[in-house]
Amino acid sequence: MGTVDTRGRKATHTALLVALAASGVTIATLGDPAQDRAAAAGKSTLTAVAAQARKCHEAPADRQRGVDGFDITATSTGLVRARLDPTDQRGRDSDWDVAVFDKATGRLVAASAGFRSHEVADGFVNAGDTLRVQGCRFAGNAHRVNVSVTFVAQPPAASEKAQLVAVSTPTRADKNELIRQDFDLTEAATDTTVDVILHGQADADRLRAAGFGFTVKIDDLADHIARTRESDRRYAAQEDRSDLPSGRTAYRRLADYDYEMKDLARRHPTLVKPITLAYRSIEGRDIDGIEITPNAGNTADGKPVFLNMGVHHAREWPSGESAMEWAYDLVNGYGRDQRTTRLVSATRAIVVPIVNPDGFSVSREATERGDAAARAYEYKRKNCSPVDAPTPDLREGLCPLTPAGPRRGTDLNRNYGGFWGGPGASTNWNGETYRGPAPFSEPEVGSIRELIAGRQVTNLITNHTYSNLVLRPPGVLATGDPVDEPLLYRLGEEMADKNGYNNIRSWQLYDTTGTTEDWSYWVTGGLGYTFEIGGTEFHPPFEVGVVAEYLGRAPAAGAGKGGNREAYFAMLESTANAAHHATITGRAPAGWTLRIHKEFQTPTSPVIGSDGTVGPALMYSDVLDSTLKTPGGQFAWHVNPSTRPYVAGRYGRYPSAPTQGAQPLSNPDGVPAENTGSPLDGPHEEIPFTVEGPPAADNGEAHVRIEWKNSDVDWDLYIVDAQGHVVGQSATGGTNFEDAVLIDPPPGTYRAVVVNYAQVPDQPVDDWTSPGVTFQPPKPPLPGVAEAWTLTCERPGGSIAAVHQVVVGRGGAVDLGDVCRHRK
Numbered sequence: 106m107g108t109v110d111t112r113g114r115k116a117t118h119t120a121l122l123v124a125l126a127a128s129g130v131t132i133a134t135l136g137d138p139a140q141d142r143a144a145a146a147g148k149s150t151l152t153a154v155a156a157q158a159r160k161c162h163e164a165p166a167d168r169q170r171g172v173d174g175f176d177i178t179a180t181s182t183g184l185v186r187a188r189l190d191p192t193d194q195r196g197r198d199s200d201w202d203v204a205v206f207d208k209a210t211g212r213l214v215a216a217s218a219g220f221r222s223h224e225v226a227d228g229f230v231n232a233g234d235t236l237r238v239q240g241c242r243f244a245g246n247a248h249r250v251n252v253s254v255t256f257v258a259q260p261p262a263a264s265e266k267a268q269l270v271a272v273s274t275p276t277r278a279d280k281n282e283l284i285r286q287d288f289d290l291t292e293a294a295t296d297t298t299v300d301v302i303l304h305g306q307a308d309a310d311r312l313r314a315a316g317f318g319f320t321v322k323i324d325d326l327a328d329h330i331a332r333t334r335e336s337d338r339r340y341a342a343q344e345d346r347s348d349l350p351s352g353r354t355a356y357r358r359l360a361d362y363d364y365e366m367k368d369l370a371r372r373h374p375t376l377v378k379p380i381t382l383a384y385r386s387i388e389g390r391d392i393d394g395i396e397i398t399p400n401a402g403n404t405a406d407g408k409p410v411f412l413n414m415g416v417h418h419a420r421e422w423p424s425g426e427s428a429m430e431w432a433y434d435l436v437n438g439y440g441r442d443q444r445t446t447r448l449v450s451a452t453r454a455i456v457v458p459i460v461n462p463d464g465f466s467v468s469r470e471a472t473e474r475g476d477a478a479a480r481a482y483e484y485k486r487k488n489c490s491p492v493d494a495p496t497p498d499l500r501e502g503l504c505p506l507t508p509a510g511p512r513r514g515t516d517l518n519r520n521y522g523g524f525w526g527g528p529g530a531s532t533n534w535n536g537e538t539y540r541g542p543a544p545f546s547e548p549e550v551g552s553i554r555e556l557i558a559g560r561q562v563t564n565l566i567t568n569h570t571y572s573n574l575v576l577r578p579p580g581v582l583a584t585g586d587p588v589d590e591p592l593l594y595r596l597g598e599e600m601a602d603k604n605g606y607n608n609i610r611s612w613q614l615y616d617t618t619g620t621t622e623d624w625s626y627w628v629t630g631g632l633g634y635t636f637e638i639g640g641t642e643f644h645p646p647f648e649v650g651v652v653a654e655y656l657g658r659a660p661a662a663g664a665g666k667g668g669n670r671e672a673y674f675a676m677l678e679s680t681a682n683a684a685h686h687a688t689i690t691g692r693a694p695a696g697w698t699l700r701i702h703k704e705f706q707t708p709t710s711p712v713i714g715s716d717g718t719v720g721p722a723l724m725y726s727d728v729l730d731s732t733l734k735t736p737g738g739q740f741a742w743h744v745n746p747s748t749r750p751y752v753a754g755r756y757g758r759y760p761s762a763p764t765q766g767a768q769p770l771s772n773p774d775g776v777p778a779e780n781t782g783s784p785l786d787g788p789h790e791e792i793p794f795t796v797e798g799p800p801a802a803d804n805g806e807a808h809v810r811i812e813w814k815n816s817d818v819d820w821d822l823y824i825v826d827a828q829g830h831v832v833g834q835s836a837t838g839g840t841n842f843e844d845a846v847l848i849d850p851p852p853g854t855y856r857a858v859v860v861n862y863a864q865v866p867d868q869p870v871d872d873w874t875s876p877g878v879t880f881q882p883p884k885p886p887l888p889g890v891a892e893a894w895t896l897t898c899e900r901p902g903g904s905i906a907a908v909h910q911v912v913v914g915r916g917g918a919v920d921l922g923d924v925c926r927h928r929k
């Protein structure tokens with residue numbers, strides 16, 4: 106276990122709890138008898154005789170239809186949590202919401218508006234504030250709901266300055282070492298640096314002690330955040346409505362997401378279907394989403410599915426905003442815009458904007474709190490799981506204000522089964538990339554898994570921030586390119602053409618294991634990508650991080666190209682394109698059920714232990730099961746290929762032309778000045794070379810090599826394509842050569858960029874020479890095996906009429922004829 110970072114909270118933390126529990130008013134106070142008065146003002150249940158759809162967190166609505174509430178005085182300065190829970194089974198699917206207002210100012214303190222009545226509303230208050238706690242019966246049969254209010258005192262801030270720094274990581278090994286040491290890495294990496302958040306002096310010392318050099322990019326994050334939020338306030342005050350599909354001008358809070366989704370569903374009841382995922386979050390929140398297609402209620406309609414998700418990572422707010430704006434785009438455009446109508450009809454779009462509601466609430470509400478100690482919570486990344494904290498005191502406390510601090514929890518983007526337990530994830534409960542105790546241990550990840558396992562999610566985007574990237578599997582180099590690499594690359598290019606991002610394999614950034622699409626793609630075959638939205642920050646000013654990125658406006662990389670809006674449309678076009686998935690057709694009576702089913706085990710990575718030793722891989726089991734409600738007569742069912750990409754072999758090809766001959770790479774006159782900073786912007790040499798394509802040549806690999814004499818001297822090498830993208834690099838230390846590899850390089854002109862990273866002082870310059878650019882033929886494909894879907898036809902009563910084994914590949918269609926007729 107690494108260092109436990111409590112930042113002084115452990116000693117000073119005292120919790121004051123006022124719990125108004127289900128059976129009358131019970132008071133749990135630690136140390137302050139004055140709580141009785143506040144408790145006496147409260148209630149344990151809320152009652153409303155009629156339901157009324159309303160935005161509960163809009164304003165206090167005393168004595169209005171569907172509303173019940175009470176006043177309560179904040180017993181301490183710190184956190185207030187208002188919780189609702191259904192009173193009984195009947196209330197299970199009813200929908201109550203809750204909001205807490207400051208009576209004096211009308212400020213919305215806390216709110217929760219999930220699709221059912223499992224509400225957890227967190228906010229920050231000052232001791233003595235009079236609060237209005239208001240419950241609203243939005244829909245359903247439950248007249249009553251349980252309510253409890255808890256106050257947790259905020260310990261005096263032992264706050265330290267947090268900084269954003271660029272750490273020098275000239276080699277891949279350096280990057281991996283930085284990950285291994287559990288620094289708080291951002292996604293912003295150049296070929297020679299990674300941006301890291303330092304949460305105080307101890308982090309800075311640790312970084313230096315580990316031998317890393319760094320330059321400070323943002324000296325005082327708290328101050329920077331305050332200025333960013335101020336610019337957000339100005340923007341929201343001056344703009345009534347943005348050009349976003351929703352018109353929003355400011356970052357949503359958690360309740361806004363849920364409320365807006367159910368409002369969309371209420372206003373478009375056949376086009377929009379609300380869904381609540383299988384498991385509630387660690388703190389008990391529902392994970393909600395919507396599905397969009399005509400007659401959305403029939404989830405067994407056989408349409409191909411595009412799942413668009415946000416906020417696996419708490420602080421990455423624009424990722425949720427983008428998913429949400431996408432939902433508005435589809436709803437607004439359906440029936441008005443021709444392309445949208447066509448695509449929405451042909452596909453099913455599922456949007457889950459907030460996969461990590463607990464973490465998001467912690468992060469987003471910390472901004473409302475706004476004091477210096479809050480910023481570490483604003484930069485929370487993971488979920489709220491306390492179970493792996495090593496001591497009981499660190500397992501205590503509510504997530505927004507716990508003795509364990511904001512770094513308690515599991516990284517939801519390291520907890521999926523795909524290659525779980527390998528490099529690029531932490532084994533430490535307190536590490537920012539903590540993988541969790543087991544694959545799929547977290548309910549939030551389990552929820553996404555069940556959603557995907559129960560549908561034919563043919564296309565998936567999981568949104569993150571930031572770094573202007575379209576990432577495709579695999580997450581680790583060793584996995585090898587999947588058989589779908591050419592398609593994944595092409596589709597990545599189509600999306601990158603719109604958002605202006607760099608289209609690369611995930612591992613080209615840094616190694617990761619247990620990520621979303623490294624499970625979903627390899628076991629379901631659904632085409633999956635990670636978007637890293639934006640170029641500068643986890644949640645930059647709204648106008649930059651959301652409006653500009655979504656609509657494709659300056660300063661976004663997609664300015665003038667359509668932005669993420671058009672990138673998502675490209676993905677929806679792919680979803681509608683049968684060449685990108687598989688199709689099962691046939692005939693069947695109306696109202697019968699066709700089911701495709703597959704169960705299998707897949708290994709994780711060999712599991713790296715906390716001491717660094719590598720143990721055996723674990724096997725995890727998946728069950729993929731989805732249904733088609735037959736319309737009667739002909740059906741077409743859009744499904745994923747029957748064979749898991751994991752076992753389908755690996756991409757390769759036979760050459761269609763000879764391999765290109767070696768090209769010289771001659772060293773220009775002179776020696777560039779030493780450059781340990783930005784390789785492309787600082788001093789360097791550039792040597793152009795050409796890669797030929799068929800019919801002249803067919804190259805599987807290009808090797809660009811430079812050599813020199815003394816391995817204490819360090820030259821680095823980068824390969825840049827005609828568009829200015831870095832497409833290859835070799836930047837190691839301690840060798841007397843660099844060898845950059847391009848896999849399947851597209852024909853065109855390239856530049857070798859050679860950087861003089863370090864010479865030996867007081868010695869003559871050790872300049873480089875080169876054997877030139879050499880080429881290899883393509884690797885032949887690696888063979889795999891085929892798997893089948895087991896397809897059953899079930900009569901309306903449930904009995905099985907027929908069973909088929911269906912092998913179908915990507916772009917393929919299998920016609921089963923009269924599929925429910927039993928054949929011997």
Ligand code: 0X9
Binds near residue numbers: 290578579
């Ligand atoms: O590290 C991550 O989880 C992602 N970056 S972030 O800064 N948003 O946290 C990148 C994951 C990339 N790898 C795969 N998706 N396989």
Ligand code: ZN
Binds near residue numbers: 417568569570
């Ligand atoms: Zn992320």
